[in-house]
Amino acid sequence: MTDFPQKARAAEAAMRAVFDATPLMRNDHLSGLHGADIWLKREDLTPVRSYKIRGAFNAMRKVLDADPSQDVFVCASAGNHAQGVAWNCRHFGTRGVIFMPVTTPQQKIDKTRMFGGDHVEVRLVGDYFDQTLAAAQDHCAEVGAHFLSPFDDEDVIEGQASVAVEMLAQMDGAPDVVILPVGGGGLSAGVLSYFRDVSPETEFWFVEPEGGASLTAALAAGAPVTLPKVDTFVDGASVARIGARTFARLSGVPRERVLLAPEDRICVTILSVLNVEGIVLEPAGALAVDVLEALRPQIAGKRVVCVTSGGNFDFERLPEVKERAQRFAGLKKYFLLRLPQRPGALRDFLDMLGPDDDIARFEYLKKSARNFGTVLIGIETKDAAAFPALFAKMDAAGFAYRDITSDETVAEFVL
Structure with a gap:
């Protein structure tokens, strides 16, 4: 056994000073519908409504433990990572400079400022994320700040693995199957790495948006590659290139274990979960639930955990989601x-x-x-x-x- 499980457990224990463990809830409707014992790990119920708070917390905690004088953190993000960094800047009493594209919806900008308060400065730079990222990295070099990657960082991966630590502590025995959404790979790399050591018999399935299948492309090429085009509808998981560090942990995943979810079908899932369960999921947060029907033969009679990774859904998008769902359903x-x-x-x-x-x-x-x-x-x-x-x-x-x-x-x- 590696020391990764101990590090993940230490991260999980430390973050209890910031927020309580998210619920692991059995879903009767989905269980009956798909003939399995289905549980939802509700990462949409963290203080920032996504799991991103975990990786940001662990990375900042470890940087500050090593160098208490480091008081400026920088990130580039148009969504959940920005909010997680902002929350933790306020918690640790540090300063944060958060770069966001000029095209970021005002709701996300306002929430980032709300979570960080006086501890964060939001800078709107660039029409596209690549421009925003370059500006953030240039600023780090100029002022000596610490750059917080959204996923391609060992401390971030370790922090996201706290999802798995909680999951096993909340269950009577390990689940038979875990279904994970994949974007840059931080969550999936962390959870898979933890289970490989403590519950290797647990099966894994991974889900990517069809318009942003960076893990699928990397597995086919044997290394991370940059997608020529990305559909940004699933904004929490539409990544043009999976991280090098995350792919190092995911490179052994069988290609047939990675499923693609069409964006319009995800809209059907969002509306179904909202209307039947009253659960608000963003597109990335609905990925794991979206593939349950496709996996029905593989999960029949098994105990399954779906990680609902986020619930930052802007209801101004609801008409678009309904439209796309209707078109997919014919x-x-x-x-x-x-x-x-x-x-x-x-x-x-x-x-x-x-x-x-x-x-x-x-x-x-x-x-x-x-x-x-x-x-x-x-x-x-x-x-x-x-x-x-x-x-x-x-x-x-x-x-x-x-x-x-x-x-x-x-x-x-x-x-």
């Missing part, structure tokens, strides 16, 4: 309809709609005096089977149309 579609310019043509189309079909968007795109005009139509329904029936009627009537629901290029300009 309950909402957009299409371009070529409508003949004659009296009664629109009525002919409307008569094809079923009793549960609602028009959510109608925009006439005709730009000149032609025999046909184009209409952008959005339809919502209660049963996905309604759309094949509608399209069959349209085909039979000779209406020309194009389904653009999944056409990202067209949708970017017209939706």
